[in-house]
Amino acid sequence: MARAALSPDAVVDIALRVVDEEGPEALTLSAVAGRAGVATPSLYKHVRNLAELRVLVSGRVMGELTEVASEAVLGRSGDEALRALMDGWRAYAGRHPHRYSALIQAPRPETAETGNRLVGIMVAALRAYGLEGSAAIHAVRCLRAAMHGFAVLEAAGAFQLAEDLDESHALLIHMVVSGLRTAHER
Template sequence: MPRAGLSPTGVVDAALALIDEQGLEALTLSAVAGRTGVATPSLYKHVRNIGELRTLIAQRVMEEMTDLVGTAVMGRGGPEAVIALMRVWRRYAVEHPFRYAAMPPAPLTDPALAEAGGRLLEVVLAVLRGCGLDGGAAVHTARCLRAAVHGFAVLEVAGGFGLSEDLDTSYRLLEKTIVDGLLPAEND
């Protein structure tokens, strides 16, 4: 009989709290069990193993990002929506670096993550459709957009920008570079 009040959602909540505080490498079933006040074997009533827990965490992260990105771009179009997407993506990665690290690089290739990853991708592609991009052009642009935002945010979190110039100014330059370089000109 599962502990009253504990559920797969509660286990994921506890795991995310652990990750937020101690990093992804601290994630073990024993540590999550300690957080939830149960013995480790009791977690198996809620998750099959650490692999399933990692999958549930990745799903939650992608759901959080989809909600945040969707909200940020709502009512916006064109370059304004792209910049809103870029800003919220960076903010999530910087404010939740360990959660962000739990998102696998290729979620669409994992059947357990494809649905959540697909929803996030669909929001990105919808933003790009609003910029006149569709099909292969949208996919290529989405890849470049993801690489740019991910790379900047990961380097920022790791302290990879040690010079004194303002990071937000650098990021605005990245936004301008993406908008000017990847999106079709408005007069084309």
């Protein structure tokens, strides 16, 4: 890539290629500069440092995940929306395991808008279960923990037993849906 073509978005694009091909631990300013065909100091015109680049990468990944979630629930409600959301989340993490692991889990001011949109999508998907306010937030946390936990364990190859992972994921969805149907009874 020519120096003139660099921009913050272009630097993030290159960083995502590094992450996709080599994993998040391989993301360095030197690696990005090498792929861009520039000296590392040239990147400082577009990103302050590696920490900022990691936040920008995470923001892009969160945006992609938010789009997946939005598309999954669009036109669906209740159990169907939740199944589509959980399947979409798993599929994204499976297609992009290194990107998914580059996602910064703690809230950041730079990604707050996208994070709020993602939470809003999940809250909307939970409305059919009669969950509102703090009950909806607790359910979102549980849902996120279930989706994230399965995705991380699957990407790490942690499920070594012979049973089919699709069946395990279907059972997880069933357990979450069943739990949400009775959440108001607790």
